[in-house]
Amino acid sequence: MxxxxxxxxxxxxxxxxxxxxxxxxxxxxxxxxxxxxxxxxxxxxxxxxxxxxxxxxxxxxxxxxxxxxxxxxxxxxxxxxxxxxxxxxxxxxxxxxxxxxxxxxxxxxxxxxxxxxxxxxxxxxxxxxxxxxxxxxxxxxxxxxxxxxxxxxxxxxxxxxxxxxxxxxxxxxxxxxxxxxxxxxxxxxxxxxxxxxxxxxxxxxxxxxxxxxxxxYGNPRISKVKLGVNKNPGILVSGHDLRDLEMLLEQTQGTGVDVYTHSEMLPAHYYPAFKKYPNFVGNYGNAWWRQKEEFESFGGPILMTTNCIVPPKDSYKDRLYTTGAAGYPGCRHIAGKIGEKKDFSEIIAKAKTCPPPTEIETGEIVGGFAHNQVIELADKIVDAVKEGAIKKFVVMAGCDGRAVSRSYYTDFAKALPKDTVILTAGCAKYRYNKLNLGEIGGIPRVLDAGQCNDSYSLAVIAMKLKEVFGLEDINDLPIIYNIAWYEQKAVIVLLALLYLGVKNIHLGPTLPAFLSPNVAKVLVDNFGIAGITTVDQDIEIFFGKSN
Incomplete structure (x- = not known):
C-alpha cells in the first residue's frame, strides 16, 4: 500500500x-x-x-x-x-x-x-x-x-x-x-x-x-576512560539510560562477561557508582551514526537503551537487543516497567556464545567535567581567565550525525585559538574529543560534561561564572555558542538556553526545516540565532580578523 x-x-x-x-x-x-x-x-x-x-x-x-x-x-x-x-x-x-x-x-x-x-x-x-x-x-x-x-x-x-x-x-x-x-x-x-x-x-x-x-550515582568526576578491549566476551550498551546500565552491570558480575559503553553512554564512566564494577571496561567506538561498522566489529550483543538506532545489518541484527522506548522489528525487546528489575539473562547468555570484541582503537580519553567538578575548579579557571591564559570558552554541545558537512566541527575545533577552551556535552564531542588539543595551565582544552542532557551542566557553569565575575548579563561572559543539532533532545536544550537568556547561538549544520521563515525571523531578531558558514568565516565572526 x-x-x-x-x-x-x-x-x-x-x-x-x-x-x-x-x-x-x-x-x-x-x-x-x-x-x-x-x-x-x-x-x-x-x-x-x-x-x-x-x-x-x-x-x-x-x-x-x-x-x-x-x-x-x-x-x-x-x-x-x-x-x-x-x-x-x-x-x-x-x-x-x-x-x-x-x-x-x-x-x-x-x-x-x-x-x-x-x-x-x-x-x-x-x-x-x-x-x-x-x-x-x-x-x-x-x-x-x-x-x-x-x-x-x-x-x-x-x-x-x-x-x-x-x-x-x-x-x-x-x-x-x-x-x-x-x-x-x-x-x-x-x-x-x-x-x-x-x-x-x-x-x-x-x-x-x-x-x-x-x-x-554520585557527582561525575574527572575520569580517564579506556578505549581498548579485554579478552572476555562483552556486551555493548548504547543509548542514554543509566538505570538500564546499572541493572546490566549488576547481573553480569561473576559471569565472565565484560560491559562496554558506546556513543552517549560514554559519560557513565564519570560517575563514582559505576567504578565499582570490575567488568565495566571502557568505551567502544564513536557517535551513533558509525554503529554499523562498530557493532559488526564488536562481535558481541548490543543493548540499545534509547534512541539512536541505525537500521541494523543482517550480520549483527540477531545480536541487537532493545529496551524501554527503543524498538526494531526482528530484534528482541527486553521488557520492564519503571521500578521493575529487568531480566538481562538472555543477552548475557548470548554474549557467552560470542567472541571477544575486535579492538578498533587504543588509548584513553578524559571526561567528567560536569558542573560540580568544574565549580570545584572555578578558582583555577577564573585565574586563567583573569591572567589572559583563557580568552574564551566555546560551547560546542549537541548531536553528531552522518552528514559530510559535519566535518566542519572537527575543523572548527582544530582552528580555534590556543587560548580557548571547548565546553561540550552530547555526542557532538566525538568530532573532536580524540584530537590532541592540549591543555591550558593543566586545564584540558576539551571539557566534556557528559550526555546531551548534561548541557544543563554547561548552563549551570555559565551562571556560576556570571556570578563569580559579577556580571549582570550572561551574554557578557567570554562564551561563544556553536552548537550542532540532530534531533528533538537538542531542540529542548536550545529552548532551555533561550529561556535562560542566552543569545547569539550559532546552530548547524543546517537550521531546522520546521522553522518557517517568519518563525525563524522571530528567533533571529529576538535571540540572534544564526546558522554556520565556513570555518574561516566563523572564526573571524567569533574572534576577529587577527585569528
Whole structure:
C-alpha cells in the first residue's frame, strides 16, 4: 500500500524540507504515519488529563509515564517497530477512555480527546492527523517546535522516572502544552509564549534528571576512560539510560562477561557508582551514526537503551537487543516497567556464545567535567581567565550525525585559538574529543560534561561564572555558542538556553526545516540565532580578523 507521510523533525530531513516517501533515518512511511497517530492520541489523552486537573482531579504517575513514553517512542531513531507503536496507541486509547468517564465538562475537549478508533481504523486515521493538517505554516511551525521540545523534555523526564524521580509540575506542563497544540484559538503570540515556557520547563526537566543521576550515582568526576578491549566476551550498551546500565552491570558480575559503553553512554564512566564494577571496561567506538561498522566489529550483543538506532545489518541484527522506548522489528525487546528489575539473562547468555570484541582503537580519553567538578575548579579557571591564559570558552554541545558537512566541527575545533577552551556535552564531542588539543595551565582544552542532557551542566557553569565575575548579563561572559543539532533532545536544550537568556547561538549544520521563515525571523531578531558558514568565516565572526 502506498502510504503518505511527511516528517521534518530531525536535521537530516530530506532536502532540508521533509521526508515524504521514507525517512532518511530508515523508518518506513507506515511507521512514520503510526508515530503521527501516537502523537495525536497522546495529545488527546493530554487534553483529558489537563481538563481533569482543571476540575481538581489528581492524575496518577502511571498516566504521566504513558505520555512521556509515547513521546520518547516517536523521537528520531528510537522505535521502528510498527507493532510496538500500535500497541502503544491501543494502550493510550484505553487509558484515555477510562479517564474520560471522570470528566465533568467535556465541551472543552478537542476531537483528539474524543476519538475512539479501533486497530482497523488506525492506518486511515494516521493519514489524517499528520504535521501538514495544520495549514498555516507559522502556526504549524510553532506547534511542531513546541511538540519537538516536549519530545526532548519527555526523554529526559523518562530517564529521571526510571530512577524513581517524578515531578508533577513538569508532567502537568507537558500535557497542557500538548493539548494547547490542538487549540485553534491560540494566536502566534500565544504559541511564542508557550515556546518560551517549554524552555523554562526544559531547564527544570534537565535539573530533575541531573538530581536523579547524581543522587543515584554520585557527582561525575574527572575520569580517564579506556578505549581498548579485554579478552572476555562483552556486551555493548548504547543509548542514554543509566538505570538500564546499572541493572546490566549488576547481573553480569561473576559471569565472565565484560560491559562496554558506546556513543552517549560514554559519560557513565564519570560517575563514582559505576567504578565499582570490575567488568565495566571502557568505551567502544564513536557517535551513533558509525554503529554499523562498530557493532559488526564488536562481535558481541548490543543493548540499545534509547534512541539512536541505525537500521541494523543482517550480520549483527540477531545480536541487537532493545529496551524501554527503543524498538526494531526482528530484534528482541527486553521488557520492564519503571521500578521493575529487568531480566538481562538472555543477552548475557548470548554474549557467552560470542567472541571477544575486535579492538578498533587504543588509548584513553578524559571526561567528567560536569558542573560540580568544574565549580570545584572555578578558582583555577577564573585565574586563567583573569591572567589572559583563557580568552574564551566555546560551547560546542549537541548531536553528531552522518552528514559530510559535519566535518566542519572537527575543523572548527582544530582552528580555534590556543587560548580557548571547548565546553561540550552530547555526542557532538566525538568530532573532536580524540584530537590532541592540549591543555591550558593543566586545564584540558576539551571539557566534556557528559550526555546531551548534561548541557544543563554547561548552563549551570555559565551562571556560576556570571556570578563569580559579577556580571549582570550572561551574554557578557567570554562564551561563544556553536552548537550542532540532530534531533528533538537538542531542540529542548536550545529552548532551555533561550529561556535562560542566552543569545547569539550559532546552530548547524543546517537550521531546522520546521522553522518557517517568519518563525525563524522571530528567533533571529529576538535571540540572534544564526546558522554556520565556513570555518574561516566563523572564526573571524567569533574572534576577529587577527585569528
Amino acid at each position: 502506498d502510504y503518505q507521510m511527511f516528517c521534518y523533525q530531525c536535521q537530516e530531513t530530506a532536502g532540508c524540507s521533509g521526508c515524504t516517501r521514507a525517512g532518511v533515518c530508515g523508518k518506513t512511511a507506515d511507521v512514520a504515519n503510526m508515530q503521527d497517530l501516537l502523537v495525536y492520541v497522546t495529545k488527546g489523552l493530554s487534553a483529558v488529563t489537563t481538563q481533569l486537573r482543571r476540575e481538581g482531579k489528581t492524575i496518577e504517575p502511571s498516566v504521566n509515564h504513558r505520555v512521556t513514553l509515547n513521546l520518547f517512542i516517536t523521537i528520531t531513531n528510537a522505535n521502528f517497530d510498527k507493532e510496538m507503536i500500535t500497541k502503544a496507541i491501543e494502550e493510550t486509547l484505553r487509558v484515555k477512555q477510562e479517564l474520560l468517564k471522570q470528566v465533568v465538562n467535556q465541551t472543552r475537549l478537542p476531537k483528539a480527546a474524543l476519538w475512539e478508533g479501533t486497530v482497523s481504523q488506525f492506518e486511515q486515521k494516521a493519514k489524517e492527523v499528520g504535521v501538514l493538517t495544520t495549514e498555516n505554516e507559522n502556526i504549524r511551525s510553532l506547534r511542531e517546535l513546541i511538540t519537538y521540545g516536549l519530545k526532548g523534555l519527555s526523554a529526559y523526564t523518562k530517564h529521571a522516572n526510571a530512577l524513581l524521580k517524578d515531578n508533577e509540575e513538569i508532567d502537568s506542563f507537558i500535557q497542557r502544552a500538548l493539548a494547547s497544540t490542538l487549540d485553534d484559538s491560540l494566536s502566534l503570540n500565544d504559541l511564542i509564549a508557550l515556546t518560551m515556557e517549554t524552555g523554562k520547563y526544559g531547564v527544570e526537566g534537565m535539573a530533575l534528571l541531573d538530581q536523579a543521576n547524581t543522587q543515584a
